[in-house]
Amino acid sequence: MRLLIGCAVGLGVFVAGSGVGLAAGKSGSVTVYAGPPLQKPPAGISPHADALFFYPRSVTINAGDTVTWQLFGFHTVTFAGSHNPYPFAVPAGKQAVTKDAASQPFWWSGEAPVLAISPMAILQQGGSTISGRADVRSSGLMRVLSAGPKSPPAPYELTFTSPGIYHYQCAVHGGMRGVVIVRPAGQGTPSVASEAAAVQAALARTIADLRQIQQTKPKKSLRVFVGAGHVSTGAEVTAFFPAQLSVNVGDTVTFVNHDQTDIHTVTFGPEKLRANIEKNFAAPQGKRLVLNPLGAFPSDPPGGAVEYNGANHGNGYLNAGILQPQGAPAAAGPKMFRVTFTKPGTYHYECVIHSNMDGTIVVH
Ligand SMILES: [Cu+2]
Incomplete structure (x- = not known):
């Protein structure tokens, strides 16, 4: 499988930079x-x-x-x-052998390319x-x-x-x-x-x-929009719509990147693990800056819906990998992720690319 990244790593939210005003430039x-x-x-x-x-x-x-x-x-x-x-992101060698919390190697372990910026x-x-x-x-x-x-x-x-x-x-x-x-x-x-x-x-x-965008609401049930935005104005809201969704055991939820130009992930698991993946989403490795496979790759081989019971991979880790924006070519990679919830519980997830982009699924 080839993962192309066209529009990656945004650090969302208005920047509290210097107080640069809209000063008039000099002539020329x-x-x-x-x-x-x-x-x-x-x-x-x-x-x-x-x-x-x-x-x-x-x-x-x-x-x-x-x-x-x-x-x-x-x-x-x-x-x-x-x-x-x-x-x-360009391929740079192969992923190291990496095992999940249940001591099973991930599907991409030792196989998929390392993605370096x-x-x-x-x-x-x-x-x-x-x-x-x-x-x-x-x-x-x-x-x-x-x-x-x-x-x-x-x-x-x-x-x-x-x-x-x-x-x-x-x-x-x-x-x-x-x-x-x-x-x-x-x-x-x-x-x-x-x-x-x-x-x-x-x-x-x-x-x-x-x-307008911050009022976004999917028309279909069992659907979560992952971010939302328009290319015409550049406007983007890095949030899940809705941020909390209640479903029944056996329901399949479809997470769709609703952004035009930005990538996101849908990542379940212990808070500490998610925070660590987010912190190291793009991390120095030697002289290179590489994308963390736990954030960038799907936790499970791409295909149909993944079943989730809160204990996947030994610790509840489940990841969509990078979801491409609607404006990206189909070859760039998946734009949606489907999860079937099989056990009652309250499950927190986040986008590990954008800080404070958090969601919850409550399964009855
Ligand atoms: Cu995001």
Whole structure:
């Protein structure tokens, strides 16, 4: 089985970064925000809200001008050149032999590839100028990974030397895209004031959309939406809808990734185990950053519904593995996970990618 990851590891929720305001840029330069430039969710918006969006999505400059990106979230600014898709998780050797709490090897043990985050996603690619669409340029995730509460990510700057239309994306979130339109030097471009107005207008659209999305409710019974969001505004709520569901013994619950651009998991098991998987979802191993197979892979061979009695794998561990967003190609991997509950009880689960994305199934 081949697992492709197109749109991975989001660290949800509005970033409490530095207090970067929407300052007017100097002439010949324009600022774009990767993620919402907000300190906290606006009134009435879920703390699980995020936005996978470049504000504004499109900017127009003259050749010779510089674009500065401020990073508000787990994002990159990536001009992919001919890379399609741009590499994110790449195979890097085989999984070590790994046994569950019942001393049985997992189905992927010793067999499935180790998934390492590609150096092209982690490290900055290229210098500070770009002169054509074939040029590969990327801010790199290291800029975000090495930032702390008191040291926000260094802004990413690129000077565009030649006219053209330059599309870019986030290497982590495949649906998060932007464009830089470069006109010949001397031609008029929108003023800094109108760029700032475009940012505010896009933010307002995101927030209005979040108000709708946080009310999400599956129409079918025995169904849980795993996250919800729209690519058009970047709005995303990293929560389960509903967060608590009561079912009867023998019922099969279908968990569906309802997000357009972000991945999630559905992971059952002891709280300590889940917390540990979340903490080490992407963890350094030697010089590489690898995805934890207990989080990234399904706990059981992919196929039909999995039966759950609260004691699976010796300790109650059960995992969907990465569920791909609705916007991902079918080849990227599964978008849903089905569980048949066979024993009464209260079962807690979570997404091990997004903090505080928790759910409960009560089985009567
Ligand atoms: Cu999630």
